[in-house]
Amino acid sequence: RSSDSPVSDFEVTRILRECAREKNIFIHGKVKGQDAVVILEKTPIRQDTLSELLKSSQLQLEMKNDVYSTYQLQAPAHLNEIKTTVICPATEKHVKKYLHQEVFLVEESGEDYRNLTLPYISSQSFSVQWVHNILEKKAEADRIVFEDPDPVTGFVLLPDFKWDQKQLQDLYLIAIVHRRDVKSLRDLTSEHLPLLTNIRSKGEDTIQRQYGVPPSKLRVYFHYQPSYYHLHVHFTSLEYNAPGCGVERAHLLSDVIQNLQADSSYYHNRSLAFPLRADDALLLKFKAAGKL
Numbered sequence: 001r002s003s004d005s006p007v008s009d010f011e012v013t014r015i016l017r018e019c020a021r022e023k024n025i026f027i028h029g030k031v032k033g034q035d036a037v038v039i040l041e042k043t044p045i046r047q048d049t050l051s052e053l054l055k056s057s058q059l060q061l062e063m064k065n066d067v068y069s070t071y072q073l074q075a076p077a078h079l080n081e082i083k084t085t086v087i088c089p090a091t092e093k094h095v096k097k098y099l100h101q102e103v104f105l106v107e108e109s110g111e112d113y114r115n116l117t118l119p120y121i122s123s124q125s126f127s128v129q130w131v132h133n134i135l136e137k138k139a140e141a142d143r144i145v146f147e148d149p150d151p152v153t154g155f156v157l158l159p160d161f162k163w164d165q166k167q168l169q170d171l172y173l174i175a176i177v178h179r180r181d182v183k184s185l186r187d188l189t190s191e192h193l194p195l196l197t198n199i200r201s202k203g204e205d206t207i208q209r210q211y212g213v214p215p216s217k218l219r220v221y222f223h224y225q226p227s228y229y230h231l232h233v234h235f236t237s238l239e240y241n242a243p244g245c246g247v248e249r250a251h252l253l254s255d256v257i258q259n260l261q262a263d264s265s266y267y268h269n270r271s272l273a274f275p276l277r278a279d280d281a282l283l284l285k286f287k288a289a290g291k292l
């Protein structure tokens with residue numbers, strides 16, 4: 001099994017980012033000559049395996065002083081897994097996405113969107129092939145938690161690939177809409193309200209039923225700018241602050257619904273603020289246009 005493992009063939013080029021607190025590391029390297037990004041992440045300690053962990057582990061004393069002692073705990077292999085994500089072949093843009101970078105806040109008017117952002121994302125954004133694969137059941141079909149097949153108001157709900165589904169603390173699902181003509185928040189008008197309210201009610205119902213997590217424990221939001229320009233909604237545990245999901249990119253679904261109820265062209269006209277990385281070509285376009 002290890003011979004066709006993309007990780008055992010992985011040659012490290014450089015570390016893109018690491019975080020001791022999040023216990024993860026993002027590595028750029030090569031697999032059989034192809035560029036790859038590998039993400040290693042220690043998973044949370046699970047309450048349901050806690051007694052097994054304490055009973056079946058080896059403890060090695062490191063130091064003892066008065067009432068204080070520290071140990072190295074050697075957990076059995078199945079309780080000591082590292083979640084591993086591989087992107088291969090990875091593009092330059094994937095590498096940049098994970099590289100730690102200085103960020104700048106951009107204020108994008110509706111006009112800026114049409115003049116600067118839209119032409120840029122049409123030519124430069126990440127492929128949404130993975131999204132089409134999900135909608136067409138060519139990938140992750142067995143992971144779908146709920147589907148409403150309606151071509152206008154329908155969507156697919158499934159675990160985000162950031163969530164290994166082993167514990168609810170970091171619950172993370174995404175709802176991907178069936179229709180393909182909505183790139184992001186910017187495209188939404190009151191015409192899409194039935195779609196959005198459908199995602200909210202059926203998404204929340206499903207998560208309550210399937211995982212026992214009530215709507216009051218969920219953060220349901222869009223990212224703007226998203227990484228992938230096919231409309232999708234994030235459902236995360238309220239207790240969990242997913243890495244890379246700061247307030248400056250998040251727009252709560254309930255706010256979006258109310259804004260559209262009040263003004264159908266709200267997201268067409270309003271200025272929206274979002275962070276861009278120092279080396280993002282879109283940032284350079286905003287700078288060149290004197291917007292920064």
Ligand code: M7G
Nearest residue numbers: 130140158159160161162174223225226227228
């Ligand atoms: P986003 O706001 O467009 O980008 O969200 P972000 O990654 O910058 O937040 C896309 C969401 O889709 C993220 O939460 C990703 O973790 C998730 N995602 C990305 N890919 C490539 C996949 C995939 O192949 N499968 C699944 N299930 N989720 C993915």
